[in-house]
Every structure is written in structure tokens, then in C-alpha cells.
Amino acid sequence: MFYREAGDFKTSYAEDNQTFPVKFDRYRYYAVLFMGFAIIPFLINDYWVNAIFLPFLIYSIAAIGLNILTGYCGQVSLGTGGFMAVGAYGCYKLMTAFPDVSILIHVLLAGGITGIVCVVFGLPSLRIKGFYLAVATLAAQFFLVWLFNRVPWFYNYSASGQINAPERTIFGIEVTGPNTEAWATYLFCLVILTVCALIARNLTRGMQGRQWMAIRDMDIAAEIIGVNPLKAKISAFAVSGFFVGIAGALFFAVYLGAAEAGDSFGITKSFLVLFMIIIGGLGSIFGSFAGAAFLVLLPVFLKNVLVGTLGWPTDLAAHLEFIIVGGLIIMFLILEPHGLAQLWRVAKEKLRLWPFPH
Amino acid sequence: MPDQLIFGMEVFLNGLMAGVLYALVALGFVLIYKASGIFNYAQGVMALFSALTLVGIMEGQVPFGHLINAIFGTEIHHFGWHVPAVLAILLTMGVMVLLAVCVQKFVFRHLVGQEPIILFMATIGLAYFLEGVGDIMWGSEIKKLEVGLPQGINTLIDETTYGWFGYGFFIDNLDLVATAIAILLVSALVIFAQYTKQGRAMRAVADDHQAALSVGVSLNFIWIMVWSVAGFVALVAGIMWGAKSGVQFSLSLIALKALPVLMLGGFTSIPGAIIGGLIIGVGEKMFEFAVGPLVGGATENWFAYVLALIFLVFRPQGLFGEKIIERV
Numbered sequence: 001m002f003y004r005e006a007g008d009f010k011t012s013y014a015e016d017n018q019t020f021p022v023k024f025d026r027y028r029y030y031a032v033l034f035m036g037f038a039i040i041p042f043l044i045n046d047y048w049v050n051a052i053f054l055p056f057l058i059y060s061i062a063a064i065g066l067n068i069l070t071g072y073c074g075q076v077s078l079g080t081g082g083f084m085a086v087g088a089y090g091c092y093k094l095m096t097a098f099p100d101v102s103i104l105i106h107v108l109l110a111g112g113i114t115g116i117v118c119v120v121f122g123l124p125s126l127r128i129k130g131f132y133l134a135v136a137t138l139a140a141q142f143f144l145v146w147l148f149n150r151v152p153w154f155y156n157y158s159a160s161g162q163i164n165a166p167e168r169t170i171f172g173i174e175v176t177g178p179n180t181e182a183w184a185t186y187l188f189c190l191v192i193l194t195v196c197a198l199i200a201r202n203l204t205r206g207m208q209g210r211q212w213m214a215i216r217d218m219d220i221a222a223e224i225i226g227v228n229p230l231k232a233k234i235s236a237f238a239v240s241g242f243f244v245g246i247a248g249a250l251f252f253a254v255y256l257g258a259a260e261a262g263d264s265f266g267i268t269k270s271f272l273v274l275f276m277i278i279i280g281g282l283g284s285i286f287g288s289f290a291g292a293a294f295l296v297l298l299p300v301f302l303k304n305v306l307v308g309t310l311g312w313p314t315d316l317a318a319h320l321e322f323i324i325v326g327g328l329i330i331m332f333l334i335l336e337p338h339g340l341a342q343l344w345r346v347a348k349e350k351l352r353l354w355p356f357p358h
Numbered sequence: 359m360p361d362q363l364i365f366g367m368e369v370f371l372n373g374l375m376a377g378v379l380y381a382l383v384a385l386g387f388v389l390i391y392k393a394s395g396i397f398n399y400a401q402g403v404m405a406l407f408s409a410l411t412l413v414g415i416m417e418g419q420v421p422f423g424h425l426i427n428a429i430f431g432t433e434i435h436h437f438g439w440h441v442p443a444v445l446a447i448l449l450t451m452g453v454m455v456l457l458a459v460c461v462q463k464f465v466f467r468h469l470v471g472q473e474p475i476i477l478f479m480a481t482i483g484l485a486y487f488l489e490g491v492g493d494i495m496w497g498s499e500i501k502k503l504e505v506g507l508p509q510g511i512n513t514l515i516d517e518t519t520y521g522w523f524g525y526g527f528f529i530d531n532l533d534l535v536a537t538a539i540a541i542l543l544v545s546a547l548v549i550f551a552q553y554t555k556q557g558r559a560m561r562a563v564a565d566d567h568q569a570a571l572s573v574g575v576s577l578n579f580i581w582i583m584v585w586s587v588a589g590f591v592a593l594v595a596g597i598m599w600g601a602k603s604g605v606q607f608s609l610s611l612i613a614l615k616a617l618p619v620l621m622l623g624g625f626t627s628i629p630g631a632i633i634g635g636l637i638i639g640v641g642e643k644m645f646e647f648a649v650g651p652l653v654g655g656a657t658e659n660w661f662a663y664v665l666a667l668i669f670l671v672f673r674p675q676g677l678f679g680e681k682i683i684e685r686v
Contacts, residue, residue, distance in 0.1 A: 319490045
């Protein structure tokens with residue numbers, strides 16, 4: 001009934017190679033896009049945007065970035081928070097230095113800067129692997145946060161040590177600053193996310209992505225069959241840094257409005273994004289979305305149920321959230337190491353055979 | 359003697375003491391890694407959890423009191439007794455053994471044969487879980503831990519050095535005790551690993567799981583034992599750090615301090631953990647002393663990592679780690 005290839009004839013290579021080859025899947029994808037762009041913007045208000053949609057969209061970008069590095073290329077990074085801070089501070093410096101240039105260009109440039117920084121910290125990955133690399137990326141996390149806290153040039157010598165997003169517009173509509181409309185910020189992030197996801201999806205199923213996966217599965221074997229590990233690892237760090245930097249820039253400029261490196265981009269952020277891709281599924285673009293949605297919704301849900309319905313104190317709910325997140329990660333690793341994305345794949349396979357599975 | 363040099367020496371000594379404490383945490387990591395190949399990120403949280411449990415038992419707190427009050431609307435907090443420190447430490451040890459059994463039974467038994475990085479992520483999950491459990495069980499406010507360890511400036515060293523240089527060194531008594539305990543602990547662990555039956559079995563498991571299984575070593579038992587020993591090391595580290603700066607969330611962050619120590623010394627080497635700890639302790643204190651004021655201070659947060667990173671580029675297996683041999 002669903003997801004059937006039957007009757008779906010391909011007459012050209014372009015059709016055969018498209019991202020969603022099954023007609024049902026393709027229409028579902030169009031429907032989701034239509035929902036996202038044409039229906040949701042009319043229904044949302046400030047609460048929905050700030051509590052759910054903006055964090056979801058922005059973390060999705062970060063999760064896609066980390067998934068390229070960790071899920072596709074196998075280089076575990078615990079420095080995501082630090083790299084997001086690079087994006088945020090880069091965007092801030094650009095916004096204040098060139099107020100007339102469009103914010104969109106600033107966000108992309110901030111991503112580019114982060115990509116370069118990420119490559120610098122990724123260089124040791126050629127020598128060191130596995131845990132040693134994971135711990136080495138922590139050096140990036142701590143060093144970068146320290147740098148942004150201690151060097152006043154980065155926060156324009158402001159007295160509080162914070163950075164505040166100035167008001168910037170796109171087509172005359174404000175997207176940063178205190179007076180934004182809910183739908184404007186939502187659409188701004190959604191457009192960027194959609195483009196990022198398209199780029200990531202097509203990169204990972206092309207030659208570049210296959211090289212990354214070869215390195216992930218066994219780097220020595222990949223080297224022997226002709227994959228250049230230098231190029232593959234460095235490109236993964238660069239692309240990952242680009243996405244993470246964009247996420248950091250949006251997180252600061254559109255979502256928070258004001259940020260301080262230690263609070264907003266600390267080590268907990270690195271772990272949060274890592275958890276997103278573990279729960280969502282390593283090596284899957286859909287998994288990045290699923291993981292981000294799950295970990296954004298979980299605290300909101302718990303808070304509503306425990307504090308709102310049962311009337312428990314908020315600190316208790318926060319601790320319970322730790323237990324649940326920790327327990328879920330262990331559970332996922334034991335029961336379904338490939339995460340929510342694998343559950344989705346299994347469900348699709350079941351639906352394809354339904355209602356006559358034999 | 360110029361003042362700077364004397365200050366430098368004092369900083370050096372304090373660095374050595376701090377290094378001992380780092381080494382204490384790193385030791386727990388090395389033990390588990392050697393015996394089961396699991397890189398246990400939760401070691402720091404285990405230290406926090408054990409310290410919280412110790413304080414809770416000593417003060418006669420009701421476990422999960424906060425939760426019970428929230429659900430049933432009651433107002434219970436304390437049993438109203440105080441447990442002596444020695445008994446409380448023994449009871450806490452019991453809790454840590456129980457924890458080891460649970461961790462083995464519910465988590466790692468199901469993950470045998472998985473990739474090391476999956477196991478690492480499972481321990482991050484475990485760290486979150488334990489942190490939440492610890493906070494719900496005993497409350498998250500800062501607690502004082504008093505088990506009768508001496509604290510404050512050591513007057514003997516102060517006076518002796520004053521006699522030598524005309525300037526008294528400030529060395530905390532607690533750091534001296536910690537050093538003594540660390541030396542005892544390491545000796546005890548080495549004797550345990552070299553001369554007892556269980557110790558030999560542990561080393562056999564570390565060497566080769568399947569070979570150990572085939573000569574009749576129970577993997578399950580060894581792993582529970584290793585987690586218990588790591589729990590014990592965590593308890594000692596928890597007592598030391600807890601007495602130093604109070605039992606609070608930041609205690610779990612000492613795990614992050616121990617990671618560069620491990621990288622430097624190599625994940626598989628007990629002497630490596632100790633020497634790495636000393637190098638990091640001295641290095642970061644000296645760097646903060648010499649360079650810190652020029653760049654705005656607080657370099658301790660990242661210096662250890664950068665130092666370890668530079669070391670690693672030249673020796674990817676750490677100072678004392680086993681040579682990494684890669685095959686297709």
C-alpha cells in the first residue's frame with residue numbers, strides 16, 4: 001500500500017538517481033515541505049517558535065554537521081559547543097563590522113570561518129584516532145570558550161562580556177534583535193535548514209560521502225584502495241564545521257539574541273548534539289532531524305507533565321530529565337544502535353509489505 | 359634567592375599535589391580500561407555519587423526524600439541519626455559494589471563485543487543517569503564533607519621553608535594526606551594485581567578476553583570486581599576532592615581534568631597515569647603562574663588539553679601506552 005515501487009517507472013538516469021526514488025516517499029517529502037513553509041508559519045506564536053521550532057531547526061543543522069563528521073566519517077568530536085561559539089562570535093563580529101551587508105551572507109561567512117577553525121583542530125586526526133581524538137577535540141572546546149571569554153576584541157569590549165545581536169533585516173523584515181515576528185525567524189531558519197539538508201544529503205550520497213564512509217569503516221583499508229585520508233578527513237571537518245558554524249550563528253543571532261561563550265556554548269552543548277545524533281541515528285540525515293526533535297521535545301514534554309500536571313518542583317523535573325536522557329541513550333545503544341532512523345527504516349519496510357506480509 | 363624563583367618553587371610543589379589528585383581519578387579510568395576495554399567517562403560522576411552517598415549516610419538523610427515528599431506530600435528529610443565516618447565509608451563501599459553489579463548486569467553485559475566507541479557513549483549515558491540519580495537521591499545543594507582529615511596550612515613546612523628562604527611555603531595538609539593515600543592506594547593496587555588470584559585473573563582478562571574465558575576465568579565476575587575497584591578509587595577521590603571543595607556538581611568535572619592525564623600517560627598504564635598526573639598538575643600551575651597574567655588568566659581550563667594534544671602528535675599512544683599496531 002505504502003512505499004511501493006510497483007508502477008513507478010523510471011525513464012531517465014536523472015529520475016533513477018533522485019533523492020526520493022519512490023513516488024509515495026517523494027510526495028510525502030513535498031507534503032512535509034508544504035506544511036513547513038505554507039501552513040506552520042500562519043499557526044505559530046512566540047511560545048511555539050521559541051520553545052520548540054527555533055531550537056529544533058537550529059539543532060538540526062548542528063546535528064547534520066556533527067553527523068557528517070561522526071556518523072559518516074567516524075571522527076568523534078566533543079568540540080561542537082566550541083565550534084558553535086566560533087560561528088556565533090564570527091557572526092557577531094561580522095554583523096557589527098559590516099552593518100550594511102545582508103545577515104544571510106554573515107551567517108554563511110560565519111559558517112566558513114568555523115569550517116577553517118574546525119580544520120585546524122581536525123589536523124591532529126591524521127595522527128591520532130578513536131578516544132584520543134575525542135579527547136583532543138575537547139581541547140578545542142575548552143580553548144575556544146576560554147578565548148571568547150578572555151579576549152575583549154571578540155565581544156567588542158562590552159562591559160558585561162556578552163554579545164548582543166543587533167537588529168538586522170532581510171527584504172525589510174526583521175530577523176534578529178528584540179522586535180522580530182515569530183514567523184519571520186521561523187522561516188529564516190527553515191530556509192537555511194532546508195538548503196543545508198539538501199547539500200548534506202547530496203554530498204553524503206556522492207563520491208565525497210562514499211570516501212568518508214570508507215574512512216569510517218576502516219581507514220587503512222580505505223587508504224589502500226585509493227582514498228586519500230588527508231583529503232577525506234579534512235573535508236569532513238571543513239563541511240561539518242561549516243554547518244555547525246551556521247547553527248552557532250543562528251543560535252546566537254536569531255534564537256538567543258544575547259550570548260556568553262561559557263554559558264551558551266559549554267561542554268554540555270557538545271554532549272547534547274552528540275546525543276542527538278546517537279539517538280537519531282549515526283550516519284543518517286533523517287536521524288539528525290529525529291534526534292534533534294526528540295531531545296528538544298523531551299524537556300518541554302517532561303516539564304509540562306511533571307511540573308504542569310503533577311505539580312512537582314522544577315529542580316526535581318530537571319534531575320529526572322538527566323536520568324531519562326541517560327537511560328534512553330543506554331537503551332538505544334543496547335536495543336537499537338542505529339537509532340530512530342533505523343526504526344523508521346524498519347517501519348517503512350513493514351509498511352511496504354502491509355497488509356499482505358507473506 | 360630572587361622572589362620569583364621562590365614563588366615558582368611553591369607553585370611547583372602545589373602543582374605536584376594537584377597532580378596527585380588528578381592521578382587518583384585517572385587511576386580509576388586506567389583500571390577499567392585495562393580490564394574491559396571500556397573507556398569509562400562516568401568515573402568523575404562515580405566520584406560525585408560516592409561522595410554524595412557518603413555525606414547522605416553520615417548525616418542520616420532519607421534517600422529519595424525529595425521525591426517522596428513531592429509525590430506523597432510528606433515532609434521527611436532525616437532519619438535523625440548520625441553514622442560514624444568509618445562505618446559510613448564501609449556502607450558507601452557497599453553501595454558502590456551494588457552499583458558495579460547493576461552496571462554490569464543491566465548495561466555492559468548487553469554490549470559485549472560492540473565497538474569501543476559505542477561503549478564510550480554508553481558510559482556518557484551512564485554518567486548522565488548517575489548524576490540524575492545522585493541528585494534525586496540526596497538533593498543537589500552543596501554539602502560539606504567532614505571525615506576528620508586534617509586541613510589548612512602545614513605549619514612544619516611553613517616554618518622550615520621560612521627558615522631557609524625567609525618565605526614560608528603554603529602547602530595544604532589535605533594535599534599531603536592525599537599524596538600519602540594515593541601512594542598507599544597505588545601500592546595496594548599493584549600488590550593486588552600482581553600477587554592475588556583475582557588480580558592475576560584480572561590481568562589475564564585484560565590481556566585476552568577469549569583466552570581468559572577458555573582457561574576458566576569468569577568474565578562477569580572479573581568485570582564486576584573491576585567496576586567495584588574503580589568505585590573504590592572513585593570513593594577515595596570523592597572524599598579527597600569533597601573535603602577540599604565541598605560535595606557539589608563540579609566534582610563530576612574532575613573527570614574532564616583526568617582525560618588529558620590519560621592521554622599523556624597512555625590509557626593502559628598505571629605508572630603513566632601517575633606521571634601524567636604530575637606533569638599536568640605541575641605544567642598547568644606553572645603555565646598559569648608564568649603566562650597566565652599576560653593573557654588574562656584561567657588558562658588551567660585548557661592548558662592540560664593543549665599540552666596533551668602536543669604530546670600526542672609526537673607519541674600517538676601516550677608516554678607509556680602500548681604501541682598501536684594497525685592491521686587491515
